[in-house]
Amino acid sequence: MTSEQRRAVWMPDDAEPTRSETVAQRRLTGPLAGRVDDDSRADQIAAACGDVWLELDVALSPIIGTRGVTALGQRSLHLASAVHPWLAERQPSGPTLFDAALLVSALAQRSRDEAAAAADTFVQTLRELLTSLIGSALTQRLLGAAWAPPAPPLNRPSAQDPKP
């Protein structure tokens, strides 16, 4: 979780402009890039997001277990829903519950721009979460080059407290 994301959760009034305000004007990047284009419909974007999740599940479940993967999905959805509250509306409640099919379904029922913005937020959050936990090198090693950090500002190391 970046400091910007944490700030958005704790101080929503001070939050920066949402991704939905900007993503519609640009192409999707990262793991979603190449799977959708400017003409893609919401259901196609949703399907692409589902594919990204499935690939991550296949790559990581043997290593961290299905519960570990589910926890990643749940956390990412929680963070992404701070920007797009409708994303989590139909998700089951529970300590380690995340249903990717419901996420895909929710995306498919929105407008193209809304689906693109929310899918982008979810996948970017997932990438940032994983990168913050195991580092960008290991994330790319396990999931592929598409999971590389997009730009230096997002790839900077976590702020360190001063040493005593």
Place this chain on the structure above:
Amino acid sequence: MTHHVTIQRLLTGIPGLDEVLGGGVPEFSFNLIAGRPGCGKTTLAHQIMFALATPERPALYFTVLGEPPLKMLRYQQQFDFFDGEALNRRVRFVSLSEEAMGGDLERVLKRIVDEVANHAPALVFVDSFRSVILAGEGGQDHNGLQHFVQQLGMLMTTWQATTFLLGEYFDDNDANPLFTVADGLIWLRQIVQRNSMVRKMEVLKMRGQPTLPGLHTYRISTAGIKVFAPASAVVPLQAGVSRGTSGEPAGRALMGVAGLDEMLCGGLPRGYSLLVAGPSGSGKTILAASFLAEGARVGETGVIAAFEQRPNRERNRVLADLISSGRVTLVNSQAPDLSIDEVVFLLVAEIRRHKASRVVIDSLSGFELALAPTFRDDFRESLLSMVTALSNAGVSVLMTSELEDRYTDLRFSPYGTAFLTDAIIVQRYIEVESRLRRVTAVIKVRASAHSHDLREYTIDTAGMHVGQKLPEQEGLLGGRPTRKVHAQVADGGNSNAHPLWP
């Protein structure tokens, strides 16, 4: 004609571990790494895995219910040995959490076998095996567990996999069937005494291997685990390294103080250990610096383990210059809770790296204080092993020792360690006309002639200068010498009956 099987030893390359194990890990062995939480089991397992795993000898690392795999990957990356590029190439992590949560050991075993069959690893790690057992306690009886363990051990061996099970065991007297089945049993311990914590490794069992018995200290740093094997294993005896075949000295190392070299009949015999004992401020460190400087002058390199003064320019310019010029290496002994084995390890590493021929330990008093409390009880024995190891390494060693001037007896060391060294030089203060003056003597030089004089010496900015003995005085060792009677007569009896100097 019989053909015995040759068991290949896998050398981990982890400093000290292969020595402690008696030559590495036997191939296809079934090993247990046990210890309390936080003692470094997972770190040791990862270090072994990354060291041994190759594309031809891949490794499978099963995680069960202990540390979540994501956190394990996160923290293990902090170690230098962690190679992210190896993942899914020569190293593969497999989570068994789903199978273990069900508590069905047969299911756990089946998954392990499936993965082993699928990936054909040469190395298998199960972390932590304790979790498997705990998960199975609900529905399994003791026989079921033993059956499971034996099955796993047999399967891993027949699948030609060298296996390591990690477990949180609190009591090594536990009659766990696993301990019987295992070929190797490595126990990691953390010993806390007062405010110090020392990690120690014990190889309780390693079938068919001459393991080094006892507890061996180890340290965990960003480089990983470093085991400090006993000094005797670090530097095995090499006959004739430092002395002639008949025991006589082979060459001399000058001390850099002309008068003292004269008293030693040509310097310290090479390969000898020398104890320089004296009170605070008597010039022990200055003599040590002179010893190293003389070595540097003739092209020799030296190593100093300084436990008291920081060898900075203000305190000892000669030493600071030698260190900054690279002719003398300073062994960093600032780490807390040192063990003698660790100091020997550091010294020997530097001796070998720089091909050093002179070593200084300044001082034994500071050294003892730097040791963890748990080692202080055995200080004398450990000192013997250190002196022996350094002697085996073929270097000439000078050790200083703080000695309180008592003036009632002649002591050489507060530890009763004088017999350990080959040579002893003592420095004393004496009082003359309300001034402190210094005298020195060579007490012993094993198998070599030496002066028995007690000579005065002075110290100035150029170092130590040994003068002449004081033939007109007696009672020097009592600290308050008096002039001899015949000297008073020669003076015409001008002095009192037993006057103070002169």
